[in-house]
Amino acid sequence: MTAKILPQDKAAILAEALPYIKRFHGRTIVVKYGGNAMTDEKLKQSFARDVVLLKLVGMNPVVVHGGGPQIDDMLKRVGKTGHFIQGMRVTDAETMTVVEMVLGGQVNKEIVNLINQHGGKAVGLTGKDGNFIRAQKLLMPSQEKPGQTVDLGQVGDIVAIDPALIALLDSGAFIPVIAPIGVGEDNETYNINADVVAGKIAEVLRAEKLVLLTNTPGVLDKEGKLLTGITPRQIDDMVADGTLSGGMLPKIGSALDAARSGVKSVHIIDGRVEHALLLEILTDEGVGTLIKSK
Numbered sequence: 001m002t003a004k005i006l007p008q009d010k011a012a013i014l015a016e017a018l019p020y021i022k023r024f025h026g027r028t029i030v031v032k033y034g035g036n037a038m039t040d041e042k043l044k045q046s047f048a049r050d051v052v053l054l055k056l057v058g059m060n061p062v063v064v065h066g067g068g069p070q071i072d073d074m075l076k077r078v079g080k081t082g083h084f085i086q087g088m089r090v091t092d093a094e095t096m097t098v099v100e101m102v103l104g105g106q107v108n109k110e111i112v113n114l115i116n117q118h119g120g121k122a123v124g125l126t127g128k129d130g131n132f133i134r135a136q137k138l139l140m141p142s143q144e145k146p147g148q149t150v151d152l153g154q155v156g157d158i159v160a161i162d163p164a165l166i167a168l169l170d171s172g173a174f175i176p177v178i179a180p181i182g183v184g185e186d187n188e189t190y191n192i193n194a195d196v197v198a199g200k201i202a203e204v205l206r207a208e209k210l211v212l213l214t215n216t217p218g219v220l221d222k223e224g225k226l227l228t229g230i231t232p233r234q235i236d237d238m239v240a241d242g243t244l245s246g247g248m249l250p251k252i253g254s255a256l257d258a259a260r261s262g263v264k265s266v267h268i269i270d271g272r273v274e275h276a277l278l279l280e281i282l283t284d285e286g287v288g289t290l291i292k293s294k
């Protein structure tokens with residue numbers, strides 16, 4: 001049974017939101033919605049409602065989504081297995097076709113639809129729309145073989161992001177929903193890690209906040225305890241001793257880059273908590289991990 005909330009407590013919670021609404025009015029909040037956080041129907045609904053609420057109280061939410069598990073499901077259906085190196089999917093031409101179909105089609109339109117059902121005006125984009133995410137082939141430094149790079153196939157490294165299209169949508173009361181696909185010099189398609197796209201978009205838009213919603217309480221230490229804040233020094237140590245691994249590697253790297261590039265606050269939070277986004281943005285409640293720039 002859920003505990004009954006007294007009317008005065010409800011009023012106090014609403015009043016608590018006021019300074020945050022004032023502070024963030026007209027500001028850009030980039031929200032990365034991870035594929036692992038979008039598996040539960042109720043959570044998807046609460047996420048969409050939160051995004052609409054932020055827009056209606058005057059902020060400019062920009063959603064960047066992932067879809068790793070959804071890509072894996074589709075790959076399985078066509079008889080392929082997903083393979084990751086240092087948190088990045090090895091992407092051959094056939095995998096790229098699946099990635100584009102799942103991210104740009106299925107997942108993107110599902111989120112757009114959810115937001116619109118709750119009264120928002122979401123518009124789905126990939127980096128191919130207006131060529132707004134320019135990319136080139138990523139040559140990732142190898143952790144195993146220092147001095148060498150890993151060939152990941154059609155995985156992209158962001159060259160430039162044109163903020164004009166997003167600014168246009170924001171000014172027209174639309175909510176941009178972005179799939180992490182980039183376009184190369186010769187119009188080739190690139191698969192880009194969604195955390196990396198979210199971090200770069202936050203930087204280019206000079207966002208107030210970057211919130212990365214994932215499927216853990218935040219960044220966990222060696223004992224599995226939540227770290228409420230993390231410094232670059234701690235990150236280096238945790239990468240070196242293997243405490244940070246897999247999908248957390250690109251996430252923490254792009255979170256740190258964003259914090260160092262002027263995004264005022266960067267958080268990794270638990271997308272499995274209902275209304276995690278509202279708690280993070282509109283209340284005094286500290287949820288997840290704050291990424292410090294120094």
Ligand SMILES: Nc1ncnc2c1ncn2[C@@H]1O[C@H](COP(=O)(O)OP(=O)(O)O)[C@@H](O)[C@H]1O
Binds near residue numbers: 034195216
């Ligand atoms: N130190 C750590 N703290 C928390 N999660 C970690 C850590 N190291 C590795 N991870 C892994 O990173 C995952 C989150 O990244 P990822 O699977 O890419 O999620 P998303 O789809 O949200 O981007 C976690 O589920 C966890 O398995």
Ligand SMILES: CC(=O)N[C@@H](CCC(=O)OP(=O)(O)O)C(=O)O
Binds near residue numbers: 067069071088089
């Ligand atoms: C290069 C690379 O790894 N791209 C990712 C893009 C999707 C993503 O980042 O999804 P999550 O946020 O759910 O992990 C992939 O193919 O899985």
